[in-house]
Structures are given as structure tokens and as C-alpha cells.
Amino acid sequence: MANLSTSIGALQMKNPVMTASGTFGYGIEFEDVVDLTAIGGIIVKGTTFLPRQGNDYPRMAETPSGMLNCVGLQNKGVQYFCETIYPKIRKIDTQMIVNVSGSSPEDYARCAECIDALEDIHAIELNISCPNVHDGGMAFGVTTEGASSVVRAVRKAYGKTLIVKLSPNVTDIVSIAKAVEAEGADSVSLINTLMGTAIDIEKRKRMLSIGTGGLSGPCVKPVALRMVYQVAKAVNIPVIGLGGIASATDAIEFIMAGASAIEIGTANFLDPAISAKVAQGINDWLDAHNIASVRDIIGVAE
Amino acid sequence: MALKKHIIDLQVVSVEALGERFVLLKCTDPNAPLPPMMPGQFAQLRVDGSKETFLRRPISINFVDAKQNQIWFLVQLVGAGSRALGRLKEGDTLNALLPLGNGFSMPVSAEKKHLLVGGGVGTAPLLYLGAQMNLMGMRPTFLLGARTKDMLLQMEDFQRVGDVYVTTEDGSAGEKGFVTQHSILFKQHFDRISVCGPSPMMKAVAKFARANSVPCEVSLENMMACGLGACLCCVEKTVKGNVCVCTEGPVFDINELTWE
Numbered sequence A: 001m002a003n004l005s006t007s008i009g010a011l012q013m014k015n016p017v018m019t020a021s022g023t024f025g026y027g028i029e030f031e032d033v034v035d036l037t038a039i040g041g042i043i044v045k046g047t048t049f050l051p052r053q054g055n056d057y058p059r060m061a062e063t064p065s066g067m068l069n070c071v072g073l074q075n076k077g078v079q080y081f082c083e084t085i086y087p088k089i090r091k092i093d094t095q096m097i098v099n100v101s102g103s104s105p106e107d108y109a110r111c112a113e114c115i116d117a118l119e120d121i122h123a124i125e126l127n128i129s130c131p132n133v134h135d136g137g138m139a140f141g142v143t144t145e146g147a148s149s150v151v152r153a154v155r156k157a158y159g160k161t162l163i164v165k166l167s168p169n170v171t172d173i174v175s176i177a178k179a180v181e182a183e184g185a186d187s188v189s190l191i192n193t194l195m196g197t198a199i200d201i202e203k204r205k206r207m208l209s210i211g212t213g214g215l216s217g218p219c220v221k222p223v224a225l226r227m228v229y230q231v232a233k234a235v236n237i238p239v240i241g242l243g244g245i246a247s248a249t250d251a252i253e254f255i256m257a258g259a260s261a262i263e264i265g266t267a268n269f270l271d272p273a274i275s276a277k278v279a280q281g282i283n284d285w286l287d288a289h290n291i292a293s294v295r296d297i298i299g300v301a302e
Numbered sequence B: 001m002a003l004k005k006h007i008i009d010l011q012v013v014s015v016e017a018l019g020e021r022f023v024l025l026k027c028t029d030p031n032a033p034l035p036p037m038m039p040g041q042f043a044q045l046r047v048d049g050s051k052e053t054f055l056r057r058p059i060s061i062n063f064v065d066a067k068q069n070q071i072w073f074l075v076q077l078v079g080a081g082s083r084a085l086g087r088l089k090e091g092d093t094l095n096a097l098l099p100l101g102n103g104f105s106m107p108v109s110a111e112k113k114h115l116l117v118g119g120g121v122g123t124a125p126l127l128y129l130g131a132q133m134n135l136m137g138m139r140p141t142f143l144l145g146a147r148t149k150d151m152l153l154q155m156e157d158f159q160r161v162g163d164v165y166v167t168t169e170d171g172s173a174g175e176k177g178f179v180t181q182h183s184i185l186f187k188q189h190f191d192r193i194s195v196c197g198p199s200p201m202m203k204a205v206a207k208f209a210r211a212n213s214v215p216c217e218v219s220l221e222n223m224m225a226c227g228l229g230a231c232l233c234c235v236e237k238t239v240k241g242n243v244c245v246c247t248e249g250p251v252f253d254i255n256e257l258t259w260e
């Protein structure tokens, strides 16, 4: 049995496998089919200060080895989260992390402040990279100034582990990562979805209600892996890697690229038990190679 | 209480082509009794061996044969995923996530007259619904619509379970026209209507039900990714705002929907 424990700033995790925001609900939706305690961390649905209805249907289109979505941050707001969801998930024996979105730096900060008060939540992931909302989200994530302004506001309001989730829809992701590191982020996670579209040729119409959506799934993995490698080389804070991970091999690639932990998103839809299997698979690979700890392979890829 | 969900490697027992456009898959769990499932619930079937498809496909529970430990799926061959399901062979493995969603409301008393209306492949969940009503001592009335006679599916099974009335668009079987034009609707009173089929048909039946003050439930087929209420892709606008069809539905009371 290899040592799978890893840490993201002050956040201790029993293993490096997390589930990605927006793909695993609040965790409890999956409890019948996967042992939630076998997962290192669960990043719950994108949460905003005020409730949001999200975009109209259709919100998804299937693509080769992936999918596009334009959910648009539908959620009942942070107050509902704190009052109704938190009591149900706080005692689950894994790290429960809240993904926070907003439409202005103040909006992000107010939401983060509410979550700071929750005793059993030790980290938030700031989504400055959602491609599916018009007012904000990605607008912040695509410039160093925008990203810095959000992280600066949230850092003042939030004292625990602050993870900032980066958009791949930029020319230079390294400069954004460095900018949020300079503002006091404890970690960066990448990547969020890549902006794309799909067309129904019979209807001569784009398939998503708002025209475009975020691409995810195995098809984005090479792009994500390259970005994780570049960012991990450039920053001194821990990096969380994601984008298309669907097996232990994929996960180990991201870890070797420099990720201290990984997230699994779209693959949960194919196999809702995949996260526990990947954690087990990483262990088995380490054992087979006589490697004592997962920390020994972080960033070893040349 | 929600029924416990399972991921099961089902084994295909038989694959029967029903005409050129439909396939009836009968599957079993070789290792354990199938879990409890309610009529109107569905399964997310994993499609292997198709290069074009990636996500699971939502398919209704067509019938559960408890004695033989079998679950049936009626699949219309429309695209790459359903065609791959249609190519399965006896003995193949079919990975299923089930049972998902909420089923149809069951009648409270055996005296009530229940009408089950189906169109096209939407007849699929009604067979299991009717069979469960039989267990409660009820014999439901079915009103089934199809374009032509050879697109009416599983007719012997339906006749075993209830009284069957039929419409076809070309008049090749039953009354000619759409289900909402069938004379039975004007001759008999029904206490409740359950509908599954193409959305124009469900909307027409919902209109009839509303006009006649008959409680009515419809089963929606929004596109799905997870089937578990996690991705929020399958939403339908309701009086309560956007809700997930996979968890709050697929069966809805028409008064919850914002249909005109």
C-alpha cells in the first residue's frame, strides 16, 4: 500500500483524486454507486452569492470523445448552500471544497466570506474561467488584471486554502497563473473547459442555447496536460491538474507533469465510480513500481 | 424514499429486431436479483463499440420480469448510440446505471380508470406501468399511436396487460389519425392519464386532459449527460424554475410544466 496522501497548501488530502466542479453535484448524488470516502476531495457545484437560473435548454452537445456544455452556473445561491446543503455534506469523510463564481470582485468576495464561516470546509476553488456566462466569469480569467482583481478581493475575505481555477481560453496561461500566485492564491487548478461549438446541419443551427459551450472530456487531455506542465514549471504553489482524465494512467501523467492533485470531471458521467477506481489504480501503479509515495512522482516528467 | 441506484454489468439474453427501426433487448443480472424499479424510471446504458458516441444513453425500463430476473429495453435505432445498442448479441455485457428518476404515480384505488397513452417508442415504459397495475388488481386502458401498422410494437404484450385502442396516421390499423382524435376519449371517462411519446403528442394529450380536468402525467426525454442530477444539462422549465428531468422527472404532472 503506497502513501497516497498529498497536500494543497494547508489542505491535507488522503489521496490526490478529486472530483471536478459541475460534474459531481454535491457528492451525495453519487453515494449509492461510489464510496465517497475513497475520494481525496469533492469540489461541489459552482456557487454564486445570489441564485442563478442558468442558461436555457439545450445545454449540451456530444462531441468526439467529449462534450460541450453551457449550463451557465445554475445554483440556488450561497445562502441555500450554507443552510440546506452544508449540513448534509459536512461530515462526509473527505475534503469538501466549494467552487465559487461571481460577476464582480465584490460578488466573489461576499460569497467566499459566507463559506469561510463553515467549519468543515477548508478550501474554495475560485472559478474565474467559466465560459458560459456573459456577466463575468471568464472575463476575469482571461487577463492578468482581471484575475488579480478577483483574487485580491477574495484573499482579503477568505483565510483558508484558496485555489484559483484557470481558463485555457487565453494566449498565455503561465502569466495568469503567476499573477494569481502574486495575489496570494494557495494553488491553481487547470484547466476549465475550452470554448467550442457544434452545428446541427439539418437545422442549420448551433446545438447549444447560447451558441457556444465549454468542451471537456478525453479530447481536451493533451491540451490540459501541456498547460499543467508549463504552469507547474513556472509557479511555486501546488498545481491541481484536470482536463479529460479518465483512468489512473491519465492521472499519473498529470502528476508527472507537476500536479500535486488531479480532478476528474466528465468521466464521472461515463462511470460514476471512476474517481475511487483511479485512486486505487494510482496506488497499484506505485506498488508495482516500488514507489513509496505519490509525492515521489510529482513533476518528474522531463 | 428514493430507490437505491446500482451500476450493473447486465448480460444480454436476447436481441429481437421489431421491424427495421426497433430492437427489443432482454437482459439479466447473472450474479444477483435485479434491484427494485418503478415504472417510468430509466437506465443510463453505456454504449461500447461505437466510435462516434461518448456518453451513456438514457433508455426507459420497458418491462421487468421478476421470475426470470430479466429487464427489457425497447430501443429505437436513431443514431450511432442506439444502433450500437442494436448490434449487441446474446451473451454480451451491457453496463447499466439504474434505476434513475421518478416513476409514474400509481393509482390509489383499483376502481379508478387509468388511461395510458403512448406514441412511437414512447410506448416503452407503459408496458411495465400496465403490468404493475395488474399486480394491484387493475386492468388499464392503452391508447397507442404510430405512423403505420408495422410501427406498433409489442401489441401482444399490451393486450395481455390491458384493453388496447390504436390509431395510425395512415389508417393501416385502428382508427386513422392521432391519439387525441380517438373515439375512446369521447366515449369513456378516465380518472387519470399517463403519457409518453413525441413532444407534440404529449402536448396535445395534456391539452385534452386539462380541458377535461383529468389529472395527467407526461414523461419527458430531454438530452442527458449524467442522469444523476449532477451536470444540470437536462433541465426543463417548470413553475419552480429550471429543474433536472433526470431526478425531478422524467415523469411530470402537467401542472408543473410551463406548457401552454
Ligand SMILES: Cc1cc2nc3c(=O)[nH]c(=O)nc-3n(C[C@H](O)[C@H](O)[C@H](O)COP(=O)(O)OP(=O)(O)OC[C@H]3O[C@@H](n4cnc5c(N)ncnc54)[C@H](O)[C@@H]3O)c2cc1C
Pocket (backbone or CB within 6 Å): B042, B053, B057, B058, B059, B060, B061, B073, B074, B075, B076, B077, B078, B079, B080, B081, B082, B083, B121, B124, B125, B220, B221, B222, B223, B224, B250
Ligand atoms: C428518460 C428517457 C427515456 C428514454 N427512453 C427511451 C426508450 O425507452 N427507447 C428509446 O429508443 N429511446 C429512449 N429515449 C431516447 C434516447 O435516449 C435517444 O434516442 C438516444 O439517446 C439517441 O442516441 P443515438 O446515439 O442513437 O442518437 P444521436 O446520434 O445521439 O441522436 C440522433 C437523434 O436523436 C436525438 N436525440 C439524442 N438524444 C436524445 C434524447 N435523450 N432524447 C430524444 N432524442 C434524442 C438527436 O437530437 C438526434 O436527432 C429516452 C430518453 C430519455 C431522456
Ligand SMILES: Cc1cc2nc3c(=O)[nH]c(=O)nc-3n(C[C@H](O)[C@H](O)[C@H](O)COP(=O)(O)O)c2cc1C
Pocket (backbone or CB within 6 Å): A020, A021, A022, A023, A045, A046, A047, A069, A071, A073, A099, A127, A130, A165, A191, A192, A193, A215, A216, A217, A218, A220, A242, A243, A244, A245, A263, A264, A265, A266, A267, B231, B232, B233
Ligand atoms: C456539465 C459541466 C458543468 C461544469 N460546471 C462547472 C462549474 O460550475 N464550475 C467550474 O469551475 N467548472 C465547471 N465545469 C468544468 C469542469 O469542472 C472541468 O474543469 C472540465 O470539465 C475539464 O475537466 P474534464 O475534462 O475532466 O471534464 C463543468 C463541466 C461540465 C462538463
Ligand code: FES
Pocket (backbone or CB within 6 Å): B223, B224, B225, B226, B227, B228, B229, B230, B231, B232, B233, B234, B235, B244, B245, B246, B247
Ligand atoms: S442529466 Fe445530468 S443533471 Fe440530469
